[in-house]
Amino acid sequence: xxxxxxxxxxxxxxxxxxxxxxxxxxxxxxxxxxxxxxxxxxxxxxxxxxxxxxxxxxxxxxxxxxxxxxxxxxxxxxxxxxxxxxxxxxxxxxxxxxxxxxxxxxxxxxxxxxxxxxxxxxxxxxxxxxxxxxxxxxxxxxxxxxxxxxxxxxxxxxxxxxxxxxxxxxxxxxxxxxxxxxxxxxxxxxxxxxxxxxxxxxxxxxxxxxxxxxxx
Numbered sequence: 269x270x271x272x273x274x275x276x277x278x279x280x281x282x283x284x285x286x287x288x289x290x291x292x293x294x295x296x297x298x299x300x301x302x303x304x305x306x307x308x309x310x311x312x313x314x315x316x317x318x319x320x321x322x323x324x325x326x327x328x329x330x331x332x333x334x335x336x337x338x339x340x341x342x343x344x345x346x347x348x349x350x351x352x353x354x355x356x357x358x359x360x361x362x363x364x365x366x367x368x369x370x371x372x373x374x375x376x377x378x379x380x381x382x383x384x385x386x387x388x389x390x391x392x393x394x395x396x397x398x399x400x401x402x403x404x405x406x407x408x409x410x411x412x413x414x415x416x417x418x419x420x421x422x423x424x425x426x427x428x429x430x431x432x433x434x435x436x437x438x439x440x441x442x443x444x445x446x447x448x449x450x451x452x453x454x455x456x457x458x459x460x461x462x463x464x465x466x467x468x469x470x471x472x473x474x475x476x477x478x479x480x481x482x483x484x
Contacts, residue, residue: 276399276410292319308332308368328408333368335402335411336379339459340365340389340419341472345479347442348419349456350386351433362435362445363453364460365389367427375412383416385425386432392418395471397462402454413459415466417476439463440483 282288298315305311309331316326340348351362365386369378376394383389394416402409426432442460445451451460464484467477 280399295319303327327406329406331368331407331409333370334375334378335366335409335455336369336375336382336413337364337366337411337455337459338379338383338391338394338414338416339397339456339463340383340387340391341415341417341439341463341476341480342419342436343417343476343479345439345476345482346436347439347460348387348389349435349437349442351435352430361453362451362456364456366453366455376414379412379414384422385427386430387434388421388424389419390422391416392420395466397459397466400455400458411455413455413462415459415463415472417473438483439467439480443484 296317298317300312300314303311303313309329312328312330314324314326314328316324318324342348348365349362350365351360353359354361365379365382367378367382367386369375369381379394380390383391394414397413397415400411400413402411424432424434439460442451443464446457446460451457463472463480466472467480470477472480
């Protein structure tokens with residue numbers, strides 16, 4: 269996948285209430301400079317004009333990877349989560365396996381790699397849960413999430429900067445901790461709620477859905 273917004277938006281439908289006709293003018297960009305760059309991201313500063321016509325000095329954080337993540341669903345209705353220290357907020361975070369896939373890599377291959385490296389699992393069946401724009405006022409970071417099942421163990425292989433803890437918990441416990449604000453990683457939170465919807469709406473195998481919902 270190239271670093272292309274058009275490619276990411278290829279299959280993006282309009283919401284049912286929006287025919288695309290009543291739109292203000294788009295933002296305009298009269299030029300940009302790169303203010304910082306490393307192997308993972310660029311910061312670009314733009315001579316921007318808002319839809320209202322007001323000038324704006326706009327800075328955008330542009331990751332060099334697509335965010336990918338997967339919620340692993342076990343046949344007994346449990347899910348595997350991983351815990352690790354996060355630098356930006358200097359906190360401990362329980363999350364689904366997630367990471368970055370270079371734009372020239374198949375996103376699903378990146379998600380499979382993260383599942384193996386962080387959780388020590390591989391999955392027989394993968395289903396895309398959603399695509400997301402992570403924080404679209406300050407970054408063009410994009411993400412794809414999956415749910416996966418038919419899980420078998422493989423060797424763990426964490427990144428050299430990571431010390432991973434692995435927990436297997438009932439799906440209902442994950443939802444409870446989201447309600448309690450113990451789980452705050454937005455990627456994990458959104459995927460768990462989407463998985464709940466999929467289980468309720470018949471988008472998952474019936475026995476798997478039944479096992480997941482039994483603990484809710």
